Structure formats: C-alpha cells, structure tokens
Amino acid sequence: MTRAAPPPAAALDDRDGVIWLDGEFVPWRTARLHVLSHGLHYGGSVFEGERAYGGQVFKLSEHSARLVASARLMGFELPWSAAELDAATRETVAVAGLTDGYVRPVAWRGSDTLRLVAPDTSVHVAVAAWPWPRIFTDGPRGIRLRTSRWRRPAPDTAPVTAKTAAAYALGSLAGQEAEEAGCDDALLLDHRGRLAEATGANLFLVLDGALHTPPPECVLDGITRRTVIALAHALGLTVVERHLAPAELDRATEVFLTGTAYEVQPVTAVDDRHYPLGEVGAALAAAYARAVRGEEALPGPGFASAATPGERG
Numbered sequence: 395m396t397r398a399a400p401p402p403a404a405a406l407d408d409r410d411g412v413i414w415l416d417g418e419f420v421p422w423r424t425a426r427l428h429v430l431s432h433g434l435h436y437g438g439s440v441f442e443g444e445r446a447y448g449g450q451v452f453k454l455s456e457h458s459a460r461l462v463a464s465a466r467l468m469g470f471e472l473p474w475s476a477a478e479l480d481a482a483t484r485e486t487v488a489v490a491g492l493t494d495g496y497v498r499p500v501a502w503r504g505s506d507t508l509r510l511v512a513p514d515t516s517v518h519v520a521v522a523a524w525p526w527p528r529i530f531t532d533g534p535r536g537i538r539l540r541t542s543r544w545r546r547p548a549p550d551t552a553p554v555t556a557k558t559a560a561a562y563a564l565g566s567l568a569g570q571e572a573e574e575a576g577c578d579d580a581l582l583l584d585h586r587g588r589l590a591e592a593t594g595a596n597l598f599l600v601l602d603g604a605l606h607t608p609p610p611e612c613v614l615d616g617i618t619r620r621t622v623i624a625l626a627h628a629l630g631l632t633v634v635e636r637h638l639a640p641a642e643l644d645r646a647t648e649v650f651l652t653g654t655a656y657e658v659q660p661v662t663a664v665d666d667r668h669y670p671l672g673e674v675g676a677a678l679a680a681a682y683a684r685a686v687r688g689e690e691a692l693p694g695p696g697f698a699s700a701a702t703p704g705e706r707g
C-alpha cells in the first residue's frame with residue numbers, strides 16, 4: 395500500500411547530488427538499503443548529526459569518534475576508522491559544494507540474517523550532506539516545550555549514551571505528541587523523574603545567574619553541551635552539572651537547549667511556565683556562533699584533543 399498523501403516536495407530521498415556509501419559516491423536517489431536489514435528491524439543502526447559552517451564540519455573528529463563508540467556500544471565495529479570517517483565526511487562536504495548545512499553519517503547492520511543476535515552481519519556506512527539552515531524555521535524566537543509522559547530510560551535499561559536509532563523511537567514519539575499538543579518539542583524526564591533533555595538537544599537552566607544542566611548519565615553527552623560549557627566558563631559563568639527536579643523550572647530565569655542541529659536554542663515556555671529570551675542564553679548563542687566559524691577560541695585543557703591540527707574546535 396502506498397501513502398494516501400503525496401510526499402512533501404522536498405522529500406529527503408529525492409535530491410540531486412551524491413551520497414558516500416560504503417566507500418564510494420552513489421547518486422543520491424539510489425542510496426538505498428535492503429528491506430530485510432537488521433538496522434531497520436532491530437535497531438542495529440547508529441548515526442551522527444553534524445553541521446558544516448563555511449565548508450568545515452564543526453567538531454568533526456568528536457562526531458566520528460562518537461559514531462565509532464556508539465556502534466561498539468551496540469555490539470558492532472564499523473569497517474572504517476574514525477580518521478577514515480573524518481576523511482569521507484570532508485570529501486562528502488566538498489563534493490556537495492556545501493558551505494553551511496547538515497551532515498548525516500549513518501551506519502547499520504545489513505540484511506545477512508533475520509536473527510536478532512547477528513555478530514557477523516555486514517555493516518554499512520553512509521554520509522549525506524545538504525543545505526539545512528535551521529531546525530526551527532521562525533528565526534531566533536524561543537520555542538515551547540511540553541513535558542512528555544515518556545521518560546529517558548535508566549543506563550542499565552538501554553545503552554543511553556549510544557546515538558543509536560534504537561533509542562530514537564522514544565524521541566520520535568515524544569516529539570510527535572508535543573507537536574500534536576501545539577508545542578515545538580518535548581521535554582523528557584529521566585527514569586527517576588528528574589529533568590533530562592529534549593528529543594534532540596541537552597537542557598540548561600539559569601538559576602541565580604549560574605548554568606545548571608543534568609549530568610550525561612541518562613542523556614546524550616552532547617558535543618554542543620560540552621562546547622557551551624567551555625564557552626560559559628570563558629565568559630566567567632558558573633556551570634553546575636547535577637540532577638535537577640522538575641520543580642526547579644519554577645525558579646529558572648532562563649531555559650535553553652543545546653545541540654548540533656538546535657545550536658543554542660532559547661526556550662520561552664515549558665508547559666505553563668514562561669521564560670524571557672534572556673541575556674545568558676543570548677551571550678552563549680553569540681559565542682557559539684563565533685566558535686563554529688572559528689572566530690572564538692575554545693578554551694579548556696584537553697578540550698580539543700580529538701581534533702586534528704588545523705580543524706576548528
């Protein structure tokens with residue numbers, strides 16, 4: 395059966411250009427996988443979300459390293475090293491002629507077997523890059539979050555630190571429910587009812603002038619989160635990583651999200667609480683915008699250790 399409604403004009407699989415697939419460039423529209431792929435049925439798939447600014451992927455090496463680490467957490471090895479993935483990504487961005495845009499590396503277990511336990515499956519890797527200016531299209535306005543009835547699982551319930559497709563069914567469901575309720579995104583609590591994160595971004599609260607953010611236990615250890623923490627320190631701000639109760643939203647003076655796609659995204663409402671577009675978030679958004687274009691040094695010992703010489707961040 396086919397969809398009743400036609401796909402949107404800008405369907406992701408209907409573009410010109412090429413996608414890097416298993417070591418070679420293939421025409422965009424033919425970069426397909428088999429319907430019996432393990433990655434499709436059982437979540438044997440990991441991915442990254444990256445952004446290119448001025449033709450360079452920000453924090454590329456950290457993203458490639460996280461892709462490799464996510465695959466290991468899901469029990470499989472990628473056929474390419476992080477350095478090889480860095481090179482493939484740079485080539486993909488160059489071939490696409492992309493200056494500012496989004497980059498999606500994805501790896502999945504292939505269609506060798508229907509078995510759930512499939513240690514020897516083939517593993518495929520693709521990298522696609524395309525222009526994609528902002529995730530929320532209305533410009534620098536704040537977004538509205540709705541607390542989800544779904545919670546982030548405990549670290550011993552699911553591999554919460556892996557960026558795996560298996561974990562994103564939850565975010566997809568929570569986000570859909572939030573949008574159906576007229577909000578922009580969902581705010582998920584963790585398994586103990588503490589504040590966790592949005593569907594694709596980490597959470598920061600400003601309390602008494604200091605930044606407070608949940609530790610990366612039940613939430614993704616966001617690369618933007620780490621960057622923003624370093625930038626906050628450079629601005630002389632205090633950053634506290636600790637578990638936060640939902641009631642602390644009542645006395646927060648600002649709330650914002652961080653993520654590769656979201657960048658530094660102000661939040662103006664969580665359920666029936668309202669927040670201004672505040673100064674702290676604006677200062678960090680400005681510092682982040684400079685950092686991604688190499689206009690602001692990123693301080694902090696060892697912070698740029700995964701970066702190759704000459705690479706931003």
Ligand SMILES: Cc1ncc(COP(=O)(O)O)c(C=O)c1O
Binds near residue numbers: 591592614617655
């Ligand atoms: C669930 C979730 N949390 C947080 C983030 C932010 O991570 P990063 O800053 O590495 O993009 C993302 C995006 O990848 C995400 O999907």
